[in-house]
Amino acid sequence: MAQNGSAQNGSAHNGLLPGKDAAIPRPVEALQVRYKEIFINNEWQHSVSGNKFATYNPATGAKICDVEEAGGADVDKAVEAARAASQQGSTWARMDASGRGQLLHKLADLMERERLLLATMESVDTGKPFLHSFFIDLEGSIKTLRYFAGWADKIQGKTMPVDDNFVCFTKHEPIGVCGAIIPWNFPLLMFVWKIAPALCCGNTVLVKPAEQTPLTALHMGALIKEAGFPPGVVNILPGFGHTAGAAIASHMGVNKVAFTGSTEVGKLIQEAAGRSNLKRVTLELGGKNPCIVFADADLRKAVEEVQQGAFFNQGQACTAASRVFVDEAVYEEFVRRSVENAKKLVAGDPMDPRTSHGPQIDQQHFDKIMRLIESGKREGAKLECGGFALQDKGLFIQPAVFSGVQDHMRIAKEEIFGPVQCILKFKTLEEVIQRANDTEYGLAAAVFTKNMDRALRLSNALQSGTVWYGSTHMYTEITGRSHPKIFLRSDIAQCR
Numbered sequence: 339m340a341q342n343g344s345a346q347n348g349s350a351h352n353g354l355l356p357g358k359d360a361a362i363p364r365p366v367e368a369l370q371v372r373y374k375e376i377f378i379n380n381e382w383q384h385s386v387s388g389n390k391f392a393t394y395n396p397a398t399g400a401k402i403c404d405v406e407e408a409g410g411a412d413v414d415k416a417v418e419a420a421r422a423a424s425q426q427g428s429t430w431a432r433m434d435a436s437g438r439g440q441l442l443h444k445l446a447d448l449m450e451r452e453r454l455l456l457a458t459m460e461s462v463d464t465g466k467p468f469l470h471s472f473f474i475d476l477e478g479s480i481k482t483l484r485y486f487a488g489w490a491d492k493i494q495g496k497t498m499p500v501d502d503n504f505v506c507f508t509k510h511e512p513i514g515v516c517g518a519i520i521p522w523n524f525p526l527l528m529f530v531w532k533i534a535p536a537l538c539c540g541n542t543v544l545v546k547p548a549e550q551t552p553l554t555a556l557h558m559g560a561l562i563k564e565a566g567f568p569p570g571v572v573n574i575l576p577g578f579g580h581t582a583g584a585a586i587a588s589h590m591g592v593n594k595v596a597f598t599g600s601t602e603v604g605k606l607i608q609e610a611a612g613r614s615n616l617k618r619v620t621l622e623l624g625g626k627n628p629c630i631v632f633a634d635a636d637l638r639k640a641v642e643e644v645q646q647g648a649f650f651n652q653g654q655a656c657t658a659a660s661r662v663f664v665d666e667a668v669y670e671e672f673v674r675r676s677v678e679n680a681k682k683l684v685a686g687d688p689m690d691p692r693t694s695h696g697p698q699i700d701q702q703h704f705d706k707i708m709r710l711i712e713s714g715k716r717e718g719a720k721l722e723c724g725g726f727a728l729q730d731k732g733l734f735i736q737p738a739v740f741s742g743v744q745d746h747m748r749i750a751k752e753e754i755f756g757p758v759q760c761i762l763k764f765k766t767l768e769e770v771i772q773r774a775n776d777t778e779y780g781l782a783a784a785v786f787t788k789n790m791d792r793a794l795r796l797s798n799a800l801q802s803g804t805v806w807y808g809s810t811h812m813y814t815e816i817t818g819r820s821h822p823k824i825f826l827r828s829d830i831a832q833c834r
Contacts, residue, residue: 363650374404378570396700402463462688470528475526482530494510518557522626523651536596544575554823593617597619599623601779625656637672654755656755677722680737699733721739724738724739743760768793783805
């Protein structure tokens with residue numbers, strides 16, 4: 339495994355290093371993928387059908403390897419293993435809560451040990467810059483495991499006063515078998531976000547990673563076994579949504595499904611769950627998130643934060659800052675600064691520490707983004723910079739900044755899920771509240787102002803599950819940056 343390289347100034351890496359004198363981690367050279375099979379009952383297995391599928395490096399188009407393709411029969415086997423592991427009297431069911439916490443801590447320790455390898459694998463499979471994988475995805479995953487490890491022995495019931503002749507109390511119990519269907523934009527982080535709360539509470543889990551990015555999930559299977567989790571507690575089923583995903587959503591032996599992905603697929607999962615055993619469903623779907631910048635905001639900081647929100651992870655984030663409403667008094671200056679900033683982004687080899695922007699995930703998604711960029715130009719928005727393919731080989735798009743965007747345009751209404759910043763102009767507070775809420779989504783929003791009364795009013799008025807103040811995305815906190823921010827409201831859905 340490669341060792342850390344020499345120290346360099348962190349400012350050359352989009353602020354991702356925790357300190358200017360920190361050593362820059364280096365990706366593993368000549369990455370070898372060891373785990374390509376289905377993981378059921380702590381064993382590596384071939385698919386029942388014998389089918390495999392290929393996973394590709396989106397930065398080069400090169401095939402990485404073939405992976406076993408799980409189908410309905412494999413889901414049946416995994417459900418059987420997960421149900422057996424959750425039955426009364428099983429090793430997992432008899433384990434006390436602190437024991438579950440210790441296993442989660444052990445898994446976090448193993449991720450620390452494998453951090454360079456996992457970050458390299460994540461970047462090869464997704465195309466995201468290696469430093470992003472190392473400092474954001476891995477750091478966030480490890481912290482999540484340790485957080486839920488600490489909760490394992492603190493999930494408590496209540497006693498309630500009733501008639502003197504009765505004793506009334508509540509007891510929290512595991513739901514049972516939880517199906518987790520995860521997306522391709524943050525494969526490792528989403529894997530941990532799904533399994534950590536479920537395992538903390540004593541559930542067993544089936545995970546279906548996205549077919550574009552199965553590798554880090556499968557490697558986690560080896561670490562889960564090494565950590566000492568009993569057989570059947572975690573099962574990993576690489577495959578496609580219409581086969582493996584659909585089988586999990588409709589399976590009578592699955593008690594809960596947690597899905598992160600598109601709204602269209604979320605509707606299908608909810609329907610399948612309703613047609614089967616009315617299993618519980620948690621859906622985290624799309625977004626067209628408003629960011630509102632008032633004239634009194636620190637404009638330099640607002641431009642930087644909003645663009646990080648728009649372009650982070652190549653714009654492939656459900657909480658992306660995809661609609662930017664700017665006070666007309668500072669609109670022209672905001673656009674000018676945004677264009678200057680966007681032109682500084684370095685797109686290229688994800689393993690190069692100078693790279694701040696990688697490729698899109700696959701050709702289909704690349705083509706969708708380019709169609710939406712063309713629609714913006716046709717409908718009258720002004721493409722200030724970017725918006726074109728960068729290389730003949732690979733799926734790179736130069737980050738685009740649109741000004742003059744109107745609410746009716748496709749780029750202002752549809753989730754692009756790519757590096758496209760749409761800047762709109764507003765005049766009054768009442769106007770911008772109405773326009774920000776004029777969307778079918780309601781995931782996240784951000785407010786930039788020095789007026790706390792205004793910020794608090796917006797936190798109540800904006801129809802978003804999360805409202806950030808002075809920032810977009812929580813990842814800036816993970817990387818040790820010192821931006822002051824207040825989370826005014828947050829609705830958190832967990833697997834438990």
